Amino acid sequence: MNIGTDITSSELLTIHSARALAGRRVVFAGHGLPTLAIALAQHTVAPEIEIVYESGVTGARPPDLPRSISDSVLVPGAASVMPMTHLFNYVLQGQRVDVGFLGAAQVDRYGSLNSTLIGDDWEHPESRLPGSGGAIEAMAGAAEVFLVMRRHTPRTFVETLDFVTSPSPRQAAQAEVGSMPAGAGVTHVITDLGIMTRSARDEELTLTAVHPGIDPAEVVRQTGWDLKVAADLESTRPPTPEELSLLRETLDPSRVYLR
Amino acid sequence: MNIGTDITSSELLTIHSARALAGRRVVFAGHGLPTLAIALAQHTVAPEIEIVYESGVTGARPPDLPRSISDSVLVPGAASVMPMTHLFNYVLQGQRVDVGFLGAAQVDRYGSLNSTLIGDDWEHPESRLPGSGGAIEAMAGAAEVFLVMRRHTPRTFVETLDFVTSPSPRQAAQAEVGSMPAGAGVTHVITDLGIMTRSARDEELTLTAVHPGIDPAEVVRQTGWDLKVAADLESTRPPTPEELSLLRETLDPSRVYLR
Amino acid sequence: MDKTTSLSQAIGTHLHNGDTVALEGFGHLVPVAAAHEIIRQKFTGLTLARMSCDVIVDQLLGADCLQGLISSFVANSSAGSLYELRRRVEHSDPEPLWFDEYSHGGMVARYQAGASKLPFQPIASYRGSDLAIKNPRIKSVTDPFGGPPIHVVPALNPDLTIVHAQRADREGNVQAWGMLGIQTEAAFAGRRLIVTVEEIVDESIIRSDPNRTIIPAHIVDAVVAVPRGAHPHSVQGYYDRDDEFSRDWSTLARDAEAVRDWLQTNIHDTADHAEFLALLGDDHFDRLSIKDAFSTPVNYGGRG
């Protein structure tokens, strides 16, 4: 089969997210694709990963792909179920997480995230989104954050967020009150067009790779700020048959996440 | 047998401590005699008492008298074993305790307690005592505190404590910083000579009962301040054969506490 | 003291119009039957505290029980939006909703402070978040140990807390396992406390495993046996989550009239949770059945 043409965007995102986890150990899984990406990473580049869920479960080995972070399928055979106080205070705020894996509705050039609302009025938003959940704590406490965005568009990659839910370290530094975040903020953004990275506090997200067939100029057009493109821009390595087969046949055969 | 003459001071203290618990429900047991007093109360005047131990155990039904508050004999068959964070934060500081039952080396007229040191220098005391343990929290969080003192002397009932470990509400009110205690402080003091009580914040301990054969003037002499004596001073009701038999034969046959 | 009673009696006794009520349970052990009984008894003017919203929030809103919400996640988990909630927040339809918003970490901290009778709890994660700017109840204190000022959130002390668990004894010693959420803290933070459970068990079962107790009896006001009381959420060892129900809700609730109809048929026209379950059909729980997986016993032995 020609794996180049029938790969869905979800599969592509999941595979590149998984690859980015190479060498990481303690990973905090937000809602959605991150769970699947971490499962794939455990089967490929990072077998030692210990997933930590917001629900307090660590070391889960679910027989089925969990349908959410609070699916009770995560519990039988897990290594521990922590009370939520321990998860939020000791694990996240306690800076025990290497990578927080999040999604968001909007991201800005330094990696601040909005998952709260669309519109310009917190009290009467045009569209009310889920809110922080544990995203603020994952951003503040994890050594780095990976962001997966299903659709790379100027409405999701914006110059100014409608609401700063989870601030980048740069944004946090500009505030006057509060503890500085422990980590580097968003270091990897994986989208349907390519991959952006950053590391230092005042460094912008830079396009470092595009998926095969994607024109970097198109990525810049689809970004709401003047996106920097790396001089040594790469093309992402296509999904391998092994990765696809693991995803499709072993990890998510009923396509809970691979819609 | 003539129960009037062979009663030990420990027995007397325990029996009067138990009687004072009538009508109380959630009782926090400090080291020593309080454990035995509460056990006797459960068999007599207050069957509904739920003992809470500093070690986190609630609803214990030990087959043997526990030798300390952290004796693992308390655990099998208990209703719960709480983590220490829950015990100190949610139960004691959380104001869930009706009576905190404590001992101390010194007490003053408003019921401040010293269990830290004898001498006048915290850094180089003449005699170093155990310290607070959870006494400060029991005093601050319990609705009222009962104090049992084995020896009523001018060295233990003092005008000025060598060190205020657990302050009376009056003493706390005179401080400038911090949260006011939730309860009334020490309301009952049971000693080898008699019983003192107080209730309002600025009320002194008043001698309200003496044990049979004790001259109230002797109690005043054995107190380091000008102890008030109630106009309607009573004589304590002697231990009953039932109380003595429960103590000696059922609760502490090996005389762990009844030394 | 035997604290067992009926759900109707428990809610009727311990809840009052205008109260702040916490219903906790994080996608597991959610006190759904209790929420339905609140609707059935037509309470109004309540403020609901609930970290992670779900169908019961939409249902309580649709039944006009709530004037306020204290929360940190306002979607229907992975099943979609909560449209009653969105109508209230986005369009004040049919009326405005007072919304006191935090992150999960902030809600955890608020319950902890409430349980601990502290005025507030410090939290390290809010620097630079618009939430800390927009919500006036997120404040800060100076650090007397020389660090930067740190944010603090106020104690949350609901008038009534309701939680659901696998089992309790008649005195109210409550045991739960699987994902525990913030139930213990919400329980201690509450001024009153109702616990619903899948089953009331003999105290010898509870007392064979005292470390499993998440709430000690002395803080419980009422304990009620409500089998399947968490549906459509799961109860570890009892039944699986009913995702179809939750997804269907997010479809149905797009239409406010459909919500009203659903509430009339399923809540107001049923006498209790058993009648509600009967409407789901006898075989409804067959497809939610679980595969047994028992814990290895541990030895609590002591001197004795």
Add this chain to the structure above:
Amino acid sequence: MDKTTSLSQAIGTHLHNGDTVALEGFGHLVPVAAAHEIIRQKFTGLTLARMSCDVIVDQLLGADCLQGLISSFVANSSAGSLYELRRRVEHSDPEPLWFDEYSHGGMVARYQAGASKLPFQPIASYRGSDLAIKNPRIKSVTDPFGGPPIHVVPALNPDLTIVHAQRADREGNVQAWGMLGIQTEAAFAGRRLIVTVEEIVDESIIRSDPNRTIIPAHIVDAVVAVPRGAHPHSVQGYYDRDDEFSRDWSTLARDAEAVRDWLQTNIHDTADHAEFLALLGDDHFDRLSIKDAFSTPVNYGGRG
């Protein structure tokens, strides 16, 4: 990752002269063998954090391992005084001891703040106590919600934490039951973490009861099987407390020379904990045996 190692290796790798080391366990699950290994390896200049003192504090002092102590109860439980400690505190004999004193509630709060990477934790109980006046590390902050100023205690983050538990798997998922003390918080507060256990068990046993895990593997640096590692304290389900040993210590330790002799014979002249136990005699643990009492299994079953 397999983190099992020997006690000598674990202590030798993770402890350094001058460190602050927390040894927690509240009259149960006390890491006694680990304390003895610290003595055996002749560490110096340590500061010990330990809520409730006991024989190991006297032993570490007698062996001149400690320059400081952070504690809230400095007696030998119900067995009497700790005379090495009293000589140090009362007479600076043989040298002064830096003593950073709190109440139990204050120590709990310090470990919680440490585990939570907060600079401090508020505490409601210190108003009017001389402890708050004498100890300069007990400070206060204003309450931005309008209450009176409230005391705060600073975070405690030991360089190394050591705890003892009933069992762990080879990765370091640690399970304990009975009285749990402040072990979880001390573990998370520590920069490094060693866990000693009565036995290493197959992970299938741990994973049959994940709510029993008090410390997840990802924060553990080393896990060591040390049977009877808590003697003379008890381990629920394994052995009873040895009160005679503790009482005898309070008699022996009145004489500083006797302490030195005891340490030489029992610690320095033994290669490890097994040799130490051998000196107690083969039948010593017979009178510390316990009566079995197993927990009722719970059903962790889920979909699948």
